[in-house]
Amino acid sequence: MEPLSHMNVREVEEALYKDPSPRMLSACQNDPRQGVRRLAVRLVKYQQAQAVEQARIQQLLVEEKKLWEQGFLLLAGIDEAGRGPLAGPVVAAACILPAKFDLAGLNDSKMLTESKREKLYTQIQAQAIDYAIGSAEPAEIDALNILEATKLAMKRAIEGLKVRPHYLLIDALKLPDVHLPQLALIGGDHLSATIAAASILAKVTRDRLMVELHTLYPEYTFSKNKGYGTSEHMQVLRRLGPCPLHRKSFAPVKQQASAS
Known part of the structure; x- marks a missing residue:
């Protein structure tokens, strides 16, 4: 030179x-x-x-390293999006990351901007060994309760994996119906890289779905509120009552359904 x-x-x-x-x-x-x-x-x-x-x-890889050292090489992170909204499904993701990845900014999806989530969503899909999405619909949430519906969505995500994981790292929950070794991590989406990756996949998938569902029921502006009980959403709910996408078992929706 x-x-x-x-x-x-x-x-x-x-x-x-x-x-x-x-x-x-x-x-x-x-x-x-x-x-x-x-x-x-x-x-x-x-x-x-x-x-x-x-x-x-x-x-973010502290828990993963412990498990890798024990011989569990394929770790699936499991997380959900949409436990709190009044409408729409609860969506879960399962994600197996390689030991080496390049995901700058990887974090709990709630800590990221929409544009950063979208970027990481694409990068995670490209770099993951495997990933899958599962969901539970509003009718299932009403029939089971949101906790059990969340577990069902997580189970469906795990069953959707083509690569069978050796171990599951799950945000906060245990899945007794899934017969794989597992660890429930409270706040796992900001403690574990694999759970953080799953949280981004679940969040972006659900947000995109709510934008699509907006076209069916535009009055409720699901593209904007994603089904959460914003003041604008509640005003429309009081005026029109719930639509088929609403969770009838949730108190704010139940109150408006009985009032209408």
């Missing part, structure tokens, strides 16, 4: 991008041109941010 003094700032930037080695970085830091030194500062900040992010991801 030619000396930095023979390059303009743009050429230095391209060279630094191709070779961000300590030697190259030091050369930029000691370059007399302010623009080149700024490139070095920017690279240092980027590398520091990358190190922090890698440390955070490693912290």
